[in-house]
Structure formats: C-alpha cells, structure tokens
Amino acid sequence: xxxxxxxxxxxxxxxxxxxxxxxxxxxxxxxxxxxxxxxxxxxxxxxxxxxxxxxxxxxxxxxxxxxxxxxxxxxxxxxxxxxxxxxxxxxxxxxxxxxxxxxxxxxxxxxxxxxxxxxxxxxxxxxxxxxxxxxxxxxxxxxxxxxxxxxxxxxxxxxxxxxxxxxxxxxxxxxxxxxxxxxxxxxxxxxxxxxxxxxxxxxxxxxxxxxxxxxxxxxxxxxxxxxxxxxxxxxx
Numbered sequence: 001x002x003x004x005x006x007x008x009x010x011x012x013x014x015x016x017x018x019x020x021x022x023x024x025x026x027x028x029x030x031x032x033x034x035x036x037x038x039x040x041x042x043x044x045x046x047x048x049x050x051x052x053x054x055x056x057x058x059x060x061x062x063x064x065x066x067x068x069x070x071x072x073x074x075x076x077x078x079x080x081x082x083x084x085x086x087x088x089x090x091x092x093x094x095x096x097x098x099x100x101x102x103x104x105x106x107x108x109x110x111x112x113x114x115x116x117x118x119x120x121x122x123x124x125x126x127x128x129x130x131x132x133x134x135x136x137x138x139x140x141x142x143x144x145x146x147x148x149x150x151x152x153x154x155x156x157x158x159x160x161x162x163x164x165x166x167x168x169x170x171x172x173x174x175x176x177x178x179x180x181x182x183x184x185x186x187x188x189x190x191x192x193x194x195x196x197x198x199x200x201x202x203x204x205x206x207x208x209x210x211x212x213x214x215x216x217x218x219x220x221x222x223x224x225x226x227x228x229x230x231x232x233x234x235x236x
C-alpha cells in the first residue's frame with residue numbers, strides 16, 4: 001500500500017516548494033494517480049533558527065513539534081523536513097510522533113558512501129547555525145567522513161548567497177563564492193554538500209559549476225522510495 005509523506009515546511013517557503021517539486025518530478029509517473037500523497041505544513045511563522053541559536057530568540061522547537069503532530073494527525077505515514085539547521089531539533093521532534101521521520105543528513109551520508117565509497121572529506125556549505133550545531137559532524141563521523149567548513153570569512157560569503165535566494169535576487173556576483181570553493185578544495189575536499197536548502201536553488205539559479213551533492217534531492221528520492229514509488233531515472 002502506498003504511503004503518505006508529510007513535509008514540515010516554511011523554512012523557507014521557497015525551499016519547501018523546491019522539495020515538493022523534486023518529489024513530483026523525480027517520481028516515475030505517467031498519470032496523476034501515480035504520484036505520492038503529500039501533506040505540507042508550510043509555516044513561515046516558525047521562529048528563526050539562527051535567532052534562537054545566536055541571539056537569544058524564541059526556540060522553533062514548539063512550532064516544529066506542532067507541525068509534526070499536525071501532519072501525523074492528518075494521515076502522514078512519515079515526515080521529512082527540508083531544512084538543515086532545523087535537524088538540530090530532529091530528536092526532540094521525533095519524541096512526539098509515532099510515525100517515521102526520515103533524517104535528511106543521515107540519508108545524505110548514506111548516499112555519499114554509496115556513490116563515493118572511499119570518500120573521506122566533504123566540503124560543507126551551510127548556514128552559521130548548521131556549522132555551529134555540528135549536525136553534519138555528528139552524523140557523518142560514524143560513516144568516517146570528515147566535514148570541512150569554510151573559514152569565518154567564507155561562511156559570510158555563503159550566508160550572502162543564501163540570503164540572495166531568500167530575497168529573490170535575480171543576479172549575484174560569484175567571485176567570492178568561487179574563492180571559497182577553491183580554498184576548500186586545497187584541503188582535499190572530494191565533493192561539496194549543499195547543506196542549506198536554499199543552496200541547491202542558488203547553484204541552479206546562478207549556474208555555479210562545481211561537483212556537489214544536494215541533500216534535498218537525496219531526501220526527495222528517499223521519500224519516494226519510502227512511499228512505495230520508483231525514482232525516475234535522470235539524464236546525466
């Protein structure tokens with residue numbers, strides 16, 4: 001029996017749209033009825049993760065838990081959350097629901113080991129919140145993958161790129177971004193992890209050329225398989 005996927009969304013809304021779009025376009029389907037039943041709680045009112053982590057702002061945990069419970073009550077068989085920083089609250093959310101909760105970071109680690117079995121170092125591009133909470137370090141360490149991060153200045157440039165997507169900018173000067181990527185490659189980074197859900201949008205929108213893995217695509221494929229559907233084969 002096919003299963004229903006619940007999306008804890010709104011962080012941000014465009015990243016939620018991107019996740020929904022990826023699930024739809026990556027599902028092998030010929031008619032409407034071949035697609036997955038998806039329930040989305042797009043709550044942009046969820047308190048800002050960075051404000052909580054760095055500026056004594058309100059914790060988003062309550063809103064995330066409420067979203068999870070709501071999606072379960074509406075019939076979701078499993079939850080996904082297209083926000084990297086919010087995975088800091090993954091364990092706290094999971095305690096309040098009895099359905100499965102697919103962890104995007106863990107699924108990404110599995111996919112890297114599958115695609116690059118001997119990979120030892122990845123370059124993490126993310127928000128300051130994701131870096132500081134060590135979400136990727138904690139999950140990637142058991143897979144024997146070292147997480148390399150940009151220096152403080154580089155993190156600032158990545159933050160500017162993320163902000164550009166949130167603001168809906170149509171252009172962006174990539175000079176500093178390419179500088180960050182080149183500096184990280186000097187540390188023997190084998191592939192970049194786009195550890196913020198706005199970054200896959202940025203890489204596509206601004207045509208950034210680099211070898212990377214997109215956790216949101218990985219999560220979309222995992223959700224498709226969980227729901228009992230087949231992932232559409234993509235042209236290389």
